[in-house]
Amino acid sequence: MTIADLITWFEEWANPAWCESWDNSGWQIEPGVLEQEARVLVCLTPTLSVMAEAIALNANLIFAHHPLIFHPLKSLRTGEALAEMARLAFTHNIGIYTAHTNFDQVNDGTADVLAQMLHLQAVSPIVPTQLGLGYGRVGMLKPSLKLQELLTTIQTQLRPPKLIFSPTADLQQEISRVAVLGGSGAGFISAVVKTNAQAYLTADCKFHQFQESRDQGLILIDVGHYASERPSCDCLAQKFQSLDLDWVQLSQKDEDFRQFLSH
Structure with missing residues (x-):
């Protein structure tokens, strides 16, 4: 090809x-x-x-x-x-x-891959655009997970160097409805709240956006830009591998641009 x-x-x-x-x-x-x-x-x-x-x-x-x-x-x-x-x-x-932003909206794009990794069901866009597609995805966890279990699943699946989440008094809270959006998704907090999601997985959230999210009853989970979007690149490479290409590979030199001191 x-x-x-x-x-x-x-x-x-x-x-x-x-x-x-x-x-x-x-x-x-x-x-x-x-x-x-x-x-x-x-x-x-x-x-x-x-x-x-x-x-x-x-x-x-x-x-x-x-x-x-x-x-x-x-x-x-x-x-x-x-x-x-x-x-x-x-x-x-x-x-x-x-x-x-075209890849963000499609099936098997940045948000859809996150939804698939968390095994969300009955998935729909957070903000529909056209043809049933749109930005972000929101869906159901079946069975539901305790917040601690959800955070562990995210850590295992996405392997972020640092996982930040809203302050909560109860890591045993049952979570059944989750929203996801790869990359800088804090601007969608109000739209996510309207979907009745209990938790929202995204990246690049600022201090007061965690406050905004908490005040609206939404658990904000920030895994970092790289961890939230790199899996969709892997998925895309696999799609290309199914075509009649001479050669295709996922980069091993992609960079997170951030480092964290370990304790």
């Missing part, structure tokens, strides 16, 4: 037209590789480490969730990471393609 055919297949599933106006999904750099047989490295974030990995593995496409280019460029200068990414992409004929 050529890179052009792969992108056509993907965009029929996760249409870039669904992206938010502030987003920049689609081709970030296309150095003339469309007719080549696809050799794909899937990653969460396109970085110089991932680019070096792609070069070493003779990949010709980096397929990322996070955009390489978010804001209009004013310049490209030696020593800047973005400029170096562009130089290496053209020098080694490696395309960079991003699926961001």
Whole structure:
């Protein structure tokens, strides 16, 4: 399958037209590789480490969730990471393609994978967009779990370096309805409350957002951006492996960008 055919297949599933106006999904750099047989490295974030990995593995496409280019460029200068990414992409004929807010909405996208990992049932979007799809997922735990059991399940499944959750007096509280949203999901707290979810798994929550969540009777669980979205990249790589591609692999050089001191 050529890179052009792969992108056509993907965009029929996760249409870039669904992206938010502030987003920049689609081709970030296309150095003339469309007719080549696809050799794909899937990653969460396109970085110089991932680019070096792609070069070493003779990949010709980096397929990322996070955009390489978010804001209009004013310049490209030696020593800047973005400029170096562009130089290496053209020098080694490696395309960079991003699926961001369109991939967030679809079945088997960032939120849906989290729902599947927690075995949520009767799942629906937190905020519907089109065709029954949308941002986040909310569903039922059957059987229900105690909050401590839910936190242990999340720790086991997602392996976050740090798991932060709302202060609660009762880790034995029964949890039966859970909402999930990969990435920075604190802006959806009010929408989650309307779904009657008892707990909300997401990332990048600030101090007062934990307060807001607690005041509305919602247990907020923050696993960090990387841990909440990396599993969907694994799922996407597996989807690609089911196609007639020359080669596909999940990046081993994706970075969390954060470290925590161990006690």
